[in-house]
Amino acid sequence: MKGKYWISGRKLRLYRYGGEKMNISVLDIATLGDDLSFESVLRLGKVKFYDLTLKEDVIDRIKDAEVVVINKVKLNSSNLRCAKKLKLICITATGFDNVDIDYCREHGIAVCNVAGYSTDSVVQLTVAMAFSLATHLSVYDNYVKSQKYTQSGIFNCIKPVFREISGLVWGVVGLGNIGGKVARIAKTMGADVIAYKRTPTKEFNCVDLDTLCRKSDIITVHTPLNDETYHLINEKRLAQMKKNVILINVARGDVFDEEAVTKAVLDEKIGALGIDVYSTEPMQKDSPYQKLLKKDNVIFTPHMAWGAIDSRQRCIDEVAKNIESFIEGGNRSRIV
Template identity: 40%
Template sequence: MKIVILDAKTLGSDVDLSGFKQFGTVEVYPTTDSSQLLERVKDADIIVTNKVVIDKNALSVAEKLKLICVAATGYNNIDVRSAVEKKVAVANVAGYSTESVVQTTFGMLFYLLMNLRYYDDYVKSGRYAQNDIFTHIGRPFWEINGKRWGIIGLGTIGRRVAEVAESFGCEVVYYSTSGINRKEKYKRLNLNHLLETSDIVSIHSPLNEKTYNLITLNELKKMKRNAILLNLGRGGIVNEKDLSVALDSGYIAGAGLDVLEKEPVSSNNPLLTVKNKDRLLITPHIAWTSIEARQKLIDEIIENIKAFLEGRERNRVDLRQ
């Protein structure tokens, strides 16, 4: 059995990949571009990919291929129709990064809300040493206890964020991006009502035709002036040009983004030239990347391979579309 890991760099150098060796020969590539793909997959029995696109050409060349393991929950980088035709199974991993994303959500919130960059700079610049009192209230902040937290996308991550927000004393409400009615303990609102009344809005939904450009300048203007917006779902849900306008116009107090429409970020992205830089925190799609989450991801992929070889259904993607 030959296993080819196409973009191991996305998994980090500090995770243990040795578990794959129990299945046979393992070829590990840090990254793989389109010009290298066909040569690398042509003899593979199993492919492990995070973001490398496995298209019809790759599937046609990989004549021995039996299983594609996606090192993620989403599998939009796989040509599903061609996989069906070639009778190649696809397995993904769900739920491995929930705690990591939730932790990042609150880390972003407190960084913005409490103006931590400003206060850190204030001390390290030497200004605090010249202060005439023991404290400095240059950027007042408010407590989240008793405030309304609006969640867009109440899936596994959204529910966990809701639980933690409640532990801080927040009132949690949500907007369903799918429109499916489920019995939830939290109050469901339409999008406008959620935006107009929430002090914190966090996005944890997938990107699809219902959520693309869900938040534009029109929606941002409806938010409270002291509200904070967090997007840990997918880039493209928040219109980035409109967000830059909203931040510089003071329509919202701040925004934290772990995802962008184009990743890595384009050099001409309007968010990079926001005037009020203290109002904006952007991280390079790291919310899922705790050490524990990445090792759990690897362990789950190994279990998916074991299940496939033993003829068991485990995290198998339903390719009938």
């Protein structure tokens, strides 16, 4: 990892657990980028960095580790049973569905996640997608770059027609940190915000999901993935939506039925689509979304909503605080 992950020149204070330096394995550091400082982690023990870790390499890389740091690597009974020294798993994300929590609980392995570190970054992309799709920015951009504007003989172009956000109904599905902030920004822009939340809040007009689908001009989705939210946006709910609705998923890929969503776009049943997350990542060659790659009313991004450099550095530093807390007997950000 020489030259990619830096520390300052000052001498590092190494933490000890039971009198020994802790063995820390970071299994998929490449998913976090090569532009971060890992000083906050390096001072906590003996750290081994791996760019990526394939399924067949997991056991070898965790068998002697006391702390394992992962982003998307899957840890389950088949590999965790070989990690006899493992005391703590730190996830560099909010979601923890890639870790067998029941196994960890049964075998005394602590698990920590990092919540809220990327809120502003995800909100930023959500709003950017909504504004871009609502204003047809890609169409207008292409109009100029293709020389059509130069050849037009007129000072402007105002087709396709677009509307102001003010006065539109913006439906927010999920009112956690991210959804709540998106809703506040939408409200500031003059949108009529309605929201779907299992536990309604007085801050926003909360409605059932079917009502939200029927009334909204823009729908942004911010739910975790679980049994209740799997294919939450499906053929039935797509059929309820306005023909010109803008639909955006920055949550989890499987919250959308990708086949149904693709068909709705191709059949012009919805107006525009913004996608940052996929049922299988990266997007596969047989993904239904492949059929939409040339559509002007669709924006795809590669699961990067969380990835502003500020949020990624914050994530690493929060992981370090979780490890330090564990060493000192605390339970900061503990799931188990």
